[in-house]
Amino acid sequence: MEQLLASDALSDSGKIMLGGAVVGLIFGYCAQQSRFCLRSACIEFWGGQLGPKLAVWLAVFGTALLATQALLANGGLNPQDVRQLATVGSLSGAIVGGLLFGVGMILARGCASRLLVLSATGNARALIAGLVVTVAAQASLSGVLSPLREALNRLWVVGPSTRDMAQHLPDGTGLALGVGCVALAGALAWRNRVAVRTTATAAGVGLAVGLGWAFTAALSRVSFEPVTVGSVTFTGPSADTLMALIVRPDVVPSFGIGLVPGVFAGSLAATLVHREFRLQGFDAGTGTVRYLVGAVLMGFGGMAAGGCAVGAGVTGGSVLSLTAWVALLSMWIGAGAAGLLLERAEAIGRRETAQL
Incomplete structure (x- = not known):
């Protein structure tokens, strides 16, 4: 990354795009190999299990938190440059x-990032659901759903x-x-006999988040062009990417x-290397409508909440x-409620089928 920042062969806009691609490659490869998924962690947690999926999620979250806080502590990242800290936000939108x-990620069997990762493994269900998420996100940002999102976000604003x-x-x-999250993740990984490679790649996902913060912050200090300091997120960038492909020629x-x-490329590389x-x-038996409804809820919910899982x-x-x-807390609660209701509906359906 230091060589990329110092290079004169690329413009600053080219550097920011290439840096995003490098961070994405790391994230995609590690997410595919670790099977990082908030939905799976929620199902385990609300099912009363402190299992391997929760261990993976905690490893990702803890590593990202530790790496980013270390950046803030040593001056590598300025809180005044971070949009999530330096601008007004909406608690009503977050909730x-x-x-x-x-709810949407339970119905669609994966959050926005998981759908993108799964798309590269040959999962057409995830690809279609992911595309619907991006369309719904764009509609929520500046289309037909934007008035509803804006009204929701205005209900409770904080500075x-x-x-x-x-x-x-x-x-x-x-x-x-x-440190606490990483330690807990390690304990759960040991108790559930999670493979070392799985734990290591989960940590790689979290480090990719920290790397995104470090790279954009460093580039913003040397760039002659305005650079938005940020890191890994999917709802907005996925919509931007789709619109760039189908609307704007440049x-x-x-x-x-x-x-x-x-x-996508990182996940595809991991899939091909490991023959998966x-x-x-x-x-x-898939439930197409379920996927599509879940995708729309994620697209709107992610834009209202200020980001995806x-x-x-x-x-x-x-x-x-x-x-x-x-x-994040609201996502866990929504997923838990949806999982419980879906489980009860499926149990009722099985009983009714057995009685026929």
Whole structure:
């Protein structure tokens, strides 16, 4: 990354796009190999199990939190440059959007990032659901759903002084939380006999988030062009990438425009190297409508909440943004409620079938 920043062969806009692609490659490869998935972790947790999927999620979250807080502590990242801390945010959007996103990822069998990763493994269900997520996200950003999202987000707005949790916590709290999450993840991984490679690649996903923050912050300090400081997120960048492909003849370089294809390429590389590519489509037992409804809920919910399970939950959470932590908690609650209701509906359906 240092060589990329110092290179004169690329413009600053080219560097930001290439940096996003590199971070995406790392994220995609590690996410595919670790099977990182918030939905799976939620199902385990609300099912009363502290299992391997929860261990993987905690390893990702803890590593991202630890790496990002270390950057903030040593001056590698300035809180004033972080949008999730330095601008106003919506707690109403975080709560309602997070709940809807949590329900949606249960119905679609994966969050926005997981659908993108699965798309590269030959899963056509994930590809189609992911495309619907991006269309719904764009409609929520500037289309037919935008008035509803804007009205929701205006209900409870908080300023930067409230949004930055670090201002209200003792120094070092973020680092301590990161260490605690990593330690708990390690204990759960050991208890559930999670493979070392799985744990290591889960940590790689979290480090990719920290690398995104470090790269964009460093480039913003040396660039002659405005650079938005940020890291891994999917709802907005996926919509931007899709619109760039089908609407605009020219692509405006950005970190997100490089990130999305980078994640796909990283997941595809992991799938091919480990011979895990397998075509999967919809069938009679899949529930196509369920996928599509879930995708729409995620697209709208992610935009209202300020990000997806990774963008708000991990990336926003790693800088101790209040709205991100509220959105993440709401996603867990929404997923738990949806999982419980879906399980009961399926049990009733099985009983009715048995009685016929």
